Amino acid sequence: MAEGLQINLDRRQGEPLYQQITRQVRAKIVAGDLSPGQRLPTERSLAQKLGVHRNTIVSAYAELEADGLITSHVGRGTFVAQRELPAERPVVWSELFAQRLRRLDEAYFRELARHSSRPGVISLAGATPAPELLPTKHFTQVLQEVLRRHGQAVLEPSTREGHGPLREWIAQDLQCRGAVVGAENVVILSGNQQGLSLLAQVLLDPGDPVLVEAPTYLGGLRVLGLAEAVLWGVPMDSGGLLVDVLQELLLRRRPKLIYTQPTFQNPTGATLGRERREHLLAAAGAAAVPVVEDDPYGALYYGAPPPPALKALDRSGRVVYLGTFSKVLAPGLRIGYLVGPEPLLHQLVLARGIQDLHSNTPAQWAAAEFCAQGYLDEHLEAVRPLYRRRRDALAEALHKYLPEGQFALPEGGFNLWLEMPEGWRALDLFRLAAERGMVFVVGESCYPSGGNERCLRLNFSAQPEEVLVEAVKRLAAAARELARHGRSKETQLNTATRPIV
């Protein structure tokens, strides 16, 4: 019996005594201090012990009984209730999902994935390096070397910030490009997209405004969408984003940050000129806003090198630079990096340690060794002319088979942005081309909300030249059919193109 039941009454506070008793007995039952089946003191004895009227205990016990926590049996006493479990019910997962998931519309991406997995389909939809052009031999060699030389250290945890020598190499590479950074400004991540998702976690509350290019990298759109940011698109021309408009939006929308790919942008291939870069930084500086510079393609130029990175022009530490080895070394490694000022990095490293601790250690060691031995430069020199030839093959095939499409020749990166004439819809073309065994990214999916529905993103890095030509022939055949049958399918195409609202 719970004769030792300890109840402390405080007569000075406003809470009625019976409620104080109810609350404390409930807490003991919930905490397991009183077990199911255990007998409680009689109303009379508890009233006596606490120095209260018996009715006070009657009220308290009545409330506990109404809650199902205790049961009274006349003549036997009052007991902590045995809880009978109701029948098992399945989890209804759809009722449990967080609100933020509602912002993701995956209809188009599901359609793309379905078509891409069909045998014989040529995909110009990925923005990855060509598998046959990966530096497999040299990477395998350095991986073996680091494992042979350093053994278990290569399998141990790295710090959350990442492997020291790799951070050093990245800092030096940026220093050579004119940036004022040290290894302490570098965090190794599992790809640059993780950098953006961590920045969102560290900087964005739901509803925070963010400026992005329109169009912009679709993975970036999805990261920011899942973070429940409110996205404002800055229009672009062939010279990159329109900085005058950016300047206005900075004043009107007071964004938390600007997200930009200024060099060989995905999807448009456009590069922001030196003057606009200075103007962008001045505008961001006037608004005290940070700039996230996402630069996966900067080293992949096919003519003159691009203008200096924003990070190299940044004198106030407002540029957060995202880089990656996914395009220049191998996408399967998942090694990217973020370079930024100390106060940001402190929080970012904390969030990173909570999200997934650190990046794969062997890949960090091997990437550092690959760079240190000069294999990265060697590899870049080897692949630039090859990617350039692929770009030219695609451009030539477009001129020949699909002359109605307009494009600016991208001077680097992996993508070509094709604009069809007024009245065309890229999604119509996508579905007809997919039937003919060729897929691409519908441009509209790269806009924060709506956008030019006549554009296609065509990747030229991942397929050999003859396959690119075949892909364009299939695309052109689809275009001819669409021209013949016109816009009959339009009514059913209105909903599925916007992955991020």
Next chain:
Amino acid sequence: MAEGLQINLDRRQGEPLYQQITRQVRAKIVAGDLSPGQRLPTERSLAQKLGVHRNTIVSAYAELEADGLITSHVGRGTFVAQRELPAERPVVWSELFAQRLRRLDEAYFRELARHSSRPGVISLAGATPAPELLPTKHFTQVLQEVLRRHGQAVLEPSTREGHGPLREWIAQDLQCRGAVVGAENVVILSGNQQGLSLLAQVLLDPGDPVLVEAPTYLGGLRVLGLAEAVLWGVPMDSGGLLVDVLQELLLRRRPKLIYTQPTFQNPTGATLGRERREHLLAAAGAAAVPVVEDDPYGALYYGAPPPPALKALDRSGRVVYLGTFSKVLAPGLRIGYLVGPEPLLHQLVLARGIQDLHSNTPAQWAAAEFCAQGYLDEHLEAVRPLYRRRRDALAEALHKYLPEGQFALPEGGFNLWLEMPEGWRALDLFRLAAERGMVFVVGESCYPSGGNERCLRLNFSAQPEEVLVEAVKRLAAAARELARHGRSKETQLNTATRPIV
């Protein structure tokens, strides 16, 4: 001049005409359709063109001028304003950080990190495998084999779900342990902690209640804290969590999920018995709540194998199982996994693809090969007796040098939970022990809010036996000093122990 200025007035809607004009001109300026310096139509000509009174245009232009968007020069006309940029201002990062970061109190962890990095300090604070016991030779061998045999495929992206053969092996391993799962239920992650952070992203809105053991895994606490969950601790005894209390909390708090480590729990080492497992599942079933079973240590038993995993007893698909290769193979690989029902996996894989795409491909291939060739079983058989000896060495040293500490011998895993007598504070002991060159995890940091301040988590896996003995000697010396000088330091110790409020 902007003679072609297109303004569409709608006289049927309530908005005043001058406001319609203001709004549309502003939009054109912001969008860049009207450029700085461009001349606007005169008030008279625009009034005429739009068929409105001249005063309407005067009002519209006055508002635009007040906004700084246009300027009038008497006799010359009205122009889109040249925007002068204010002086550059630095980013004040501390003002930009998201609200969710305020929930993290890192004071104790910073103190731990500072002490741990000092030379000569013995750390019993990590819960990692011993570096010298990692299967470096066999892992290096299989990594070389997969790279030699499969070349570039090992450097390409994997699917977001992960490498097929590894998913197959994990499903078969769980099938052998009695679970009804297939490879399609498995997602490969970068560690099991990423699994919990993705579950939080997919299932938890800020403020959602979650039940956790008290104490529980401190990394899990931080993941759930950053997700802004409201955590309710379920008390434990030496047989694991008290399922009666869990059952009450399920009714009272209506949690979104239950997070538990039922086997060789971190930090307590406690294992939930078979009967309590059934009871837990029945209670969760009655409440239609999912159970997240985090099982990093299940294969690391030092006596009889533990009871079946919750996942093996789960007949309704409510258990989400988190596993990892970090404790049984190598922590540097960052390869873990989540096993769950299809509707959850669909959303989780989507979120994973947005967060960081997929896990390191070479590590996935090598882990699959390591398991397939039987090296994992071989390795486990080799290390179990070694970890057992380390556990016994720690226990013996504690009995000998620190007999006032109470503990239950953990039957598996990497940690021992030591409780000091009434009146002791583990944080006092931590600071004195750190001065003597020995650190551990203060137990209080493992509670969702407050908790037993007399407990220490001591790791026994990462140090050789003689080092464990030396560590206990230093701890015992600190305890003797604390006993001599009593509780004089108490006043300054109140703030720093709770990483998650």
